[in-house]
Amino acid sequence: MSLVLIAIGLLMASALAALLLARAPRLATICGVGGAMLAGLVGLIPSLRVLLTGAHESCAMAWHMPGGSLHIGLDAVSAVFLIPIFLLTALAALYGGAYLRPFWGKRSIGFAWFCFNLLTACLILVVVARNGLLFLMAWEGMSLASFFLVVFEHDKKNAREAGWLYMVATHLGTAFLLIFFALLWREAHSLDFDRIGALAPGIANAAFLLALIGFGTKAGFMPLHVWLPEAHPAAPSHVSAVLSGVMIKTGIYGLVRTLILLGHPPAWWGWALVGIGLSSGILGVVYALAQHDLKRLLAYHSVENIGIIVLGLGLGVLGLSTGHPLVAQLGFGGALLHVVNHALFKGLLFLGAGAVAHSTGTRDMERLGGLAKTMPWTALTFIIGAAAIAGLPPLNGFVSEFLMYYGALLACLPGGMANPVPAVGLVAGLALIGGLAAACFAKAFGIVFLGEPRTDAARAAHECNWAMRLPMIILAAACILIGFGAPWAVAALKPAIAGLTGVPAAQIFGGAECSMMLLMKLTIGFAAVAGIVVLLGFIRQRLLKNRPVRQAPTWDCGYAAPTPRMQYTASSFALWFVDAFRWVLRTERRRSLPQGYFPDAAFMTTETPDGFRELVFRPVFAQIRWALASLRWIQHGRLQLYILYIAVTLVALLIWYASCL
Amino acid sequence: MNAIPWINMIVALVLAPLLPGVINRTKARIAGRDGAPLLQLYFDLWKLLRKGAVYSRTTTWVFRAGPLIGLAAVLGALLLTPFGKSGAVLAFDGDLVLFAYWLGLMRFVTVLAALDTGSSFEGMGASREVFFSALAEPAFLLGLLGLARATDAISLSTILPAVTAATWLAMGPALALIAAAWLVILLAENARIPVDDPNTHLELTMIHEVMVLDHGGPDLGLILYGAALKLWVMGALLVSLLTPVRYGVAWQDALVFLGGMLILAVGIGLIEGAMARLRLARVPQLLMGALALVALALMLIMK
Numbered sequence: 001m002s003l004v005l006i007a008i009g010l011l012m013a014s015a016l017a018a019l020l021l022a023r024a025p026r027l028a029t030i031c032g033v034g035g036a037m038l039a040g041l042v043g044l045i046p047s048l049r050v051l052l053t054g055a056h057e058s059c060a061m062a063w064h065m066p067g068g069s070l071h072i073g074l075d076a077v078s079a080v081f082l083i084p085i086f087l088l089t090a091l092a093a094l095y096g097g098a099y100l101r102p103f104w105g106k107r108s109i110g111f112a113w114f115c116f117n118l119l120t121a122c123l124i125l126v127v128v129a130r131n132g133l134l135f136l137m138a139w140e141g142m143s144l145a146s147f148f149l150v151v152f153e154h155d156k157k158n159a160r161e162a163g164w165l166y167m168v169a170t171h172l173g174t175a176f177l178l179i180f181f182a183l184l185w186r187e188a189h190s191l192d193f194d195r196i197g198a199l200a201p202g203i204a205n206a207a208f209l210l211a212l213i214g215f216g217t218k219a220g221f222m223p224l225h226v227w228l229p230e231a232h233p234a235a236p237s238h239v240s241a242v243l244s245g246v247m248i249k250t251g252i253y254g255l256v257r258t259l260i261l262l263g264h265p266p267a268w269w270g271w272a273l274v275g276i277g278l279s280s281g282i283l284g285v286v287y288a289l290a291q292h293d294l295k296r297l298l299a300y301h302s303v304e305n306i307g308i309i310v311l312g313l314g315l316g317v318l319g320l321s322t323g324h325p326l327v328a329q330l331g332f333g334g335a336l337l338h339v340v341n342h343a344l345f346k347g348l349l350f351l352g353a354g355a356v357a358h359s360t361g362t363r364d365m366e367r368l369g370g371l372a373k374t375m376p377w378t379a380l381t382f383i384i385g386a387a388a389i390a391g392l393p394p395l396n397g398f399v400s401e402f403l404m405y406y407g408a409l410l411a412c413l414p415g416g417m418a419n420p421v422p423a424v425g426l427v428a429g430l431a432l433i434g435g436l437a438a439a440c441f442a443k444a445f446g447i448v449f450l451g452e453p454r455t456d457a458a459r460a461a462h463e464c465n466w467a468m469r470l471p472m473i474i475l476a477a478a479c480i481l482i483g484f485g486a487p488w489a490v491a492a493l494k495p496a497i498a499g500l501t502g503v504p505a506a507q508i509f510g511g512a513e514c515s516m517m518l519l520m521k522l523t524i525g526f527a528a529v530a531g532i533v534v535l536l537g538f539i540r541q542r543l544l545k546n547r548p549v550r551q552a553p554t555w556d557c558g559y560a561a562p563t564p565r566m567q568y569t570a571s572s573f574a575l576w577f578v579d580a581f582r583w584v585l586r587t588e589r590r591r592s593l594p595q596g597y598f599p600d601a602a603f604m605t606t607e608t609p610d611g612f613r614e615l616v617f618r619p620v621f622a623q624i625r626w627a628l629a630s631l632r633w634i635q636h637g638r639l640q641l642y643i644l645y646i647a648v649t650l651v652a653l654l655i656w657y658a659s660c661l
Numbered sequence: 662m663n664a665i666p667w668i669n670m671i672v673a674l675v676l677a678p679l680l681p682g683v684i685n686r687t688k689a690r691i692a693g694r695d696g697a698p699l700l701q702l703y704f705d706l707w708k709l710l711r712k713g714a715v716y717s718r719t720t721t722w723v724f725r726a727g728p729l730i731g732l733a734a735v736l737g738a739l740l741l742t743p744f745g746k747s748g749a750v751l752a753f754d755g756d757l758v759l760f761a762y763w764l765g766l767m768r769f770v771t772v773l774a775a776l777d778t779g780s781s782f783e784g785m786g787a788s789r790e791v792f793f794s795a796l797a798e799p800a801f802l803l804g805l806l807g808l809a810r811a812t813d814a815i816s817l818s819t820i821l822p823a824v825t826a827a828t829w830l831a832m833g834p835a836l837a838l839i840a841a842a843w844l845v846i847l848l849a850e851n852a853r854i855p856v857d858d859p860n861t862h863l864e865l866t867m868i869h870e871v872m873v874l875d876h877g878g879p880d881l882g883l884i885l886y887g888a889a890l891k892l893w894v895m896g897a898l899l900v901s902l903l904t905p906v907r908y909g910v911a912w913q914d915a916l917v918f919l920g921g922m923l924i925l926a927v928g929i930g931l932i933e934g935a936m937a938r939l940r941l942a943r944v945p946q947l948l949m950g951a952l953a954l955v956a957l958a959l960m961l962i963m964k
Contacts, residue, residue, distance in 0.1 A: 370779070372721040383723070383773075392766045393737075393759060406755040409815045412806055412963075420963060424806065431802040434762070435795030438769050442791055446776030446784075452719055521753040525737055528751075529763070532733035533726075536883065540729065543879045547713035554717040554778045555875055568776070568784020576792035580945060 001057040001074055004128060007043035007086070008121050010035050015117035022110025032113025033097040036120055040090025043124065047086060051079040054495025054505050058130060060192075067191035071130040076495035077260070080336050081127045081246075081253045084343030087478075088245045089120040091471035095351050096238035098467040099358060112152055116239065119145035119247070126250050132181040132191030139177065139250075143170045146247060149239045150231045162230035169227035173217025177254075180210035184261075196261050204262050208269055211258040212276075219251025221310070222280040223612040225303045229287070232302065233295035233363070237354020240295060244302040245347035249339050252309055256336075259317065260500060267321040273314030274422040278429045281307025283584060285436040289443070289577045290585050290608035292570045294353045294363045297444055298346065301389060304433060305342045309335045311426050312404045319407065320501060322417050329508050330407030332500045336493050338400035341482065345388040345397060348475035352382040355464040355472070356448060360457045365444070365570040370453040374461040379449045381472040386441035388479040391434045394526030396482035399489065401430055402522070436577070443573045452564035484526055487519035571606050578606070586611055665911050669744035672915070677893040678702040678886065680926045684853075687930025702889060709882035717875050719779040727774025728876065728883040731767045735890045738763040742894045743818045745918025746907040752818035757805045760817060761798065764850070764891065768794055771884075775872035786871035789941070793856065793868070796948040797846045803955045804839040807962045808902070811835070821901035829905045836902065838958035842951040843899050849948060851892045854933040856944050896925050 014035020021028040050057060058073030074082070093116065100109055122145060125138035147170075151163035181191060187203055188196040199207065213224070220228040228248070232240045259265060284304030291297040312335030319328025355378045356371060357363045372379035388395035404426065410416055411423035453459040463469070482489045490509075498505040509515035556562045571578075578587050591604035682699040689696025698704070716724065740751045741760045749756075772791055775783035809815045811832055812823035829836055849856040852869030859870060873884050900921035908914050939947060 370719070372723060372777075379721075379723075387766070387769065390765075390769065391762065392769055393762050398759075398762055402755060402758055405758040406815075409755060409758075409806060409809055412810050413815065414810065414813050420810075424803070424959065424963075427806050428799045428803055431761070431799040432795065434765065435791075435798040438765055439791035439795055442769060442772045442776070442787065446773055446787070450721065450723060450773065450777040451779030451784075518753050518755070521751060521756075522759065525740060525751055525756075525759060528740060529733045529737040532736050533729050536729045536732060540879050540883070543710060544714055547878075549713055550715045551718050552715050554719050554780045556780070557782065564779070566781050567779050568781045568788065572781075573784060573788045576788060576945075577795075580792070 001046060001059050001072070003042050003046040004072075004074060004082075004124065005059075007039040008124055010039040010042065011117045011121040011124075014039075015114045015121070018110045018113035018117065020110070022108050022114075025104040025109040028110035028113055029097050029100070032110075032117055033093045035117050036093035037090045039117075039120065040086040040093075043086040044083065046074060047079045047082040050074050051076055051083065051492055051495065054498065060130075065133050067133050067185055068131050068195065069192060070134060071192050071194075072125075072128045072134070073130040073193075074128055075499055077256060077336075077499045078127045078253075080339060080493065080496045081249060082124065084249070084340050084347075085120070085123050085127065085246045088343050088347045088475075089116075089123070089242055091474060092238040092241045092245075092347065092351070095241075095354070095468045095471045096236065098465055099236060099238050099354055102358075107152065112149065112236075115145045115148045116242075119149065119242070123246060123250060127253055130193045132184060132193070136174070136177065136181060139174065142247065142250065143167075143174065146235075146239075146243060150235045150243075152236055152239070153234070156234075158230075159234040162227075162234035166227045166231035169217055169224070173214050173224070176210050176214035176217070180207055180214055180258075183207055183210065193257070193261060198263050201266070205266070207262060208258065208265075211255060212272070215251040215254035215258070216276070217251070219248050219255070219306050219310075220280070220303045221276050221306065222283050222303060223616065225280070225284070226610055226613040226617055228303060229291075229296050229299040229610060232299040232350075233293060237295070237350055237357065240299075240354070241347040241350035244299065244350055245343040248302060248306060249343065252306065252313075252335075252339060255310075255313065256500065259313070265317045265321050267318060270314045270316075270318030270321055271422055273310050273317055274425060275314075277307045277309075277311030277314050278425055279307070280304065281311060281429055281433045282436075285433055285440060286577065286581045286584060287608065287610065289436065289440045289574045289581075290587055290606075292365045294356065294365055294368075294444065294448060295350065296363075297365075297440065298349050298353055301349075301437070301440070302342075302346060304437065305338065305346065305389070308401065308404075308430070308433065309338045309342070311335075311429065312338060312400075312407075314422065315404060315407050315411070315426055316500065318417065318422055319411070324411060324417060325501065325503055326510060327407045327411045327416070327423075328501050329497050329503065330403050330410070333490060333493055333497050333509075334400050334403030334407065336496055336500075337403060337482075337489065338397075341388070341396040341400050341479070344475050344478045344482070345385040345395075348381060348385040348472055348479065349389065351468070351472050351475070352378050352385065355468055356461075358464060358468070359461045362455075362457055365447045367455045368448045368453070368458045369451045369564065369567065370449070370458060371461050372449040375449075375463045377463060377469050378472065379445075381476040382449065383445055384476040384479055386445045388483070390438040390441050391430075392438065394480075394483045394529065396479045396489075399483060399486040399519075399522070401434070402486075403490070405430060439577065440574075443570055447568075447570040447573060451567050454564050454567065454569075484523055484530075486522050486526075487516050490515060490519055578608070584611060586614075666744070666748055666750040669747055669915065670739060670750055672919075673739060673742070673744065673893055673897070674890075676919070676922075677889040678706065680892050680896065680922065681859075681889055683923065683926035684930040684933065687927050688934045691931065691934030702885065706882050706886055709877075709885070710879050712878040714878035714880060717778050720774075720777045720875070723770075724774045724777040724875075725880070727770045727777075728880040728887070730770040731774075732883045732887040732890075734763045734767040734770070735887045735894065738767075738894050739890060741817055742897050743821050743901055744897065744915065745901050745904065745921070746822040746914045747911060747918075748818035748822065752816050754815045756816050756818070757809070757820070758802070760894075761802055761805075764894075765794075765798070767887065767891065771872055774876070778875045780875065783872050783874055786868050789868045790872060793849055793944055793948060796945055797849055797951070800842050800948065800952040800955045801846050803952070803959060804843055807835065807839055807955065807959045810959075810962050817898070821898065822907060824902055824905060825907055826905040832962060835958040835961035838954045838961070840899060840902055842954040842958070843895075843902070845947060845951040845954075847892075847895045847899060848929070848932070849944070850895060851888070853929060855936050855939045856947070858938050893922075896922055900925055 122142035288300035315331030
């Protein structure tokens with residue numbers, strides 16, 4: 001526990017130092033990066049220890065705030081969320097040091113590192129807080145720090161708009177959390193998590209719904225996700241990796257913690273979670289398919305992966321409420337492992353996208369191509385991340401999805417759940433999401449890295465330096481490691497699953513032997529295929545040894561002058577999907593077709609704005625704005641009157657408080 | 662250790678290239694031709710493996726890794742495939758998911774190798790491949806889920822042997838619906854008529870053949886062999902489902918299964934001989950139809 005506090009202290013100190021050194025970008029960078037990496041190393045030790053032993057460490061101090069004590073704690077559930085936070089922020093910081101180099105002198109680098117390290121400290125504090133008020137303070141700190149990182153390039157209009165949208169969305173979510181904690185406070189007379197006991201069913205249901213909306217906004221549940229595809233691409237890439245990889249997981253953490261606090265769940269919570277998981281998962285990937293901006297595509301995939309995690313949570317809740325412990329353990333286990341996995345591969349992919357943007361100056365996939373030749377390391381790590389996020393074996397994404405599939409299949413057997421409809425939905429949904437995600441990442445990798453460069457910028461691409469390469473390599477290695485080491489990775493999660501299901505860790509998955517044997521066979525299958533690849537490669541090499549191996553142009557069907565612009569584009573690759581899902585996507589096409597015998601230049605562009613934002617939120621907010629216009633006279637911009645407002649409010653509250661005594 | 666699954670797997674490895682031969686021969690006979698020899702694919706493979714290679718200048722290591730990983734992935738699926746009523750080499754609860762995802766990996770690397778050539782032609786094939794398979798995947802897995810429920814097992818090697826005459830008597834209509842859906846998926850995934858035409862690759866309507874246009878020599882050999890194995894593993898599931906006989910004696914079960922595979926190959930040949938390829942825009946409807954059949958079967962099984 002004390003090491004976690006030291007990590008937080010290190011982050012705070014380095015954040016302040018970076019802010020003070022804002023005039024000297026080099027020193028500020030050294031402070032920021034060094035602090036984040038050191039904190040990551042220090043913090044990983046207690047997190048791994050708690051994860052492996054299942055011990056519970058906590059520390060409570062009295063403070064001058066109402067509603068309990070300054071209480072922090074570290075259990076296995078927190079550790080599952082802390083490990084990706086420490087790992088990814090440390091690696092992202094190393095990457096960010098190099099990534100922000102072109103901005104030296106143009107932006108305040110010191111402020112950026114102040115926000116980054118503050119964000120990291122708040123992320124840690126959110127996960128270890130055991131008091132509602134402390135949790136909310138850390139939550140707000142996290143939101144503000146990430147807001148300033150999103151608007152890092154504040155001279156760009158879309159960055160400002162994205163930041164504004166994010167600010168509004170996150171505070172609407174926080175408003176629900178305020179009510180949520182107020183409700184718990186009223187019921188338990190304390191905000192300390194360990195004092196919150198069983199609630200009456202009506203209150204528990206209300207609390208669950210509030211948590212679902214409040215935490216769901218941060219996690220990006222469809223349709224509360226509208227801020228996510230705007231804000232994540234706008235931030236610098238190492239920040240995008242942290243936002244998508246770990247920050248939105250705090251929403252999942254909040255939900256998981258809520259489930260633990262609220263005790264035995266009714267079945268409809270599981271139904272609701274599976275429903276949200278399906279809609280986020282499927283619509284997330286469908287929207288991703290229609291994007292041409294690489295980082296926007298990745299941001300929509302975060303919505304999809306949150307959907308997958310929520311599907312696992314839903315299965316777990318259903319297993320708990322209907323009395324199928326093994327199903328519950330597999331559902332929660334899959335969800336928790338996917339939390340870690342998504343941090344690894346989404347972090348990796350955002351860093352890769354950042355390397356591409358850094359090197360070519362564009363994120364528009366239609367202007368890229370052929371980067372595998374000029375950026376071999378980025379390409380290699382990106383393809384590993386792409387295969388992992390598509391859930392393909394033998395990588396980590398498959399392992400977490402396998403646990404969920406397995407749980408859902410068990411629930412569907414004759415001895416399983418009385419009503420297996422959600423489990424059937426989970427299997428069908430995961431299969432569809434898997435197929436669509438594979439298609440989307442075939443597009444993302446294929447169009448950006450393969451083929452011929454489509455523009456001069458793509459032709460002039462160069463590999464990034466080691467500080468940016470190393471984090472990607474480590475994350476890719478972690479993806480492979482969890483894939484092949486599935487039995488051990490899943491075994492390490494047992495204490496956390498025990499925390500969620502209330503079953504002792506030794507009995508999770510029906511005892512140690514059982515789950516180890518099954519997953520070991522998975523590993524054997526993986527190893528067999530990997531071995532066959534090596535063997536086949538060797539055979540082919542021997543076969544070609546004394547034979548002619550020539551280089552030639554791609555077969556062009558006899559057409560004499562092919563150009564790179566004739567290649568299949570991202571839009572054309574996704575056309576089938578965009579067509580099939582046009583009833584949700586509502587893709588806008590603008591085109592001018594060639595006309596006449598000597599046609600002029602023709603063009604066609606497609607754009608897919610977020611349907612929920614355009615059709616739901618924009619009209620609703622326009623109405624709200626119209627309704628509130630009559631109150632605008634209060635906002636006149638005179639500071640002294642604002643101070644008067646504050647004073648009047650305080651006095652009124654004081655009078656009210658005194659009258660209550 | 663039981664040697665029978667290993668022997669069965671070797672038989673599968675040897676016999677798989679025979680299936681396309683049988684299909685083509687059947688097709689030729691219907692059309693009134695003699696057709697290529699039954700062993701044509703073996704001859705082709707032998708010839709391709711002794712050739713040199715030509716690689717496009719546009720391509721990278723992804724193009725060269727594609728055939729290796731693709732074949733290895735389908736071999737991974739073969740490890741999990743039961744041989745009729747006899748279990749597979751590797752069997753565990755939930756292996757059906759790994760089976761489906763090995764085929765997914767094979768598709769992923771084939772598609773990337775196609776995109777690596779920078780040819781718009783191959784991009785077109787790749788785009789169609791990923792779309793159709795994304796539609797086929799839920800139907801395939803839901804079919805397996807229905808069978809799992811019907812037999813109270815969740816490993817391919819326990820589900821399929823447990824489909825016996827008694828199972829067919831109890832829930833015949835549902836099993837028939839699943840079999841029909843699987844046949845559609847098998848035709849779609851293996852680039853057969855009515856979804857794709859394996860005979861030509863220079864038409865704008867092709868899917869699989871166009872993706873491997875730039876492969877040659879040993880690489881093409883690996884791809885053709887991998888395609889034959891894919892037909893084998895998916896056919897094996899369908900045949901195991903459709904043969905409710907189980908003797909319990911290894912060689913008898915093996916003979917029944919091989920007979921079933923032969924009939925399946927002839928059946929595919931008959932379908933190809935009797936039908937024209939569908940218009941591409943109709944293919945998604947066909948696959949959605951398969952999904953609908955599976956959904957109906959699930960309702961019947963779960964009631």
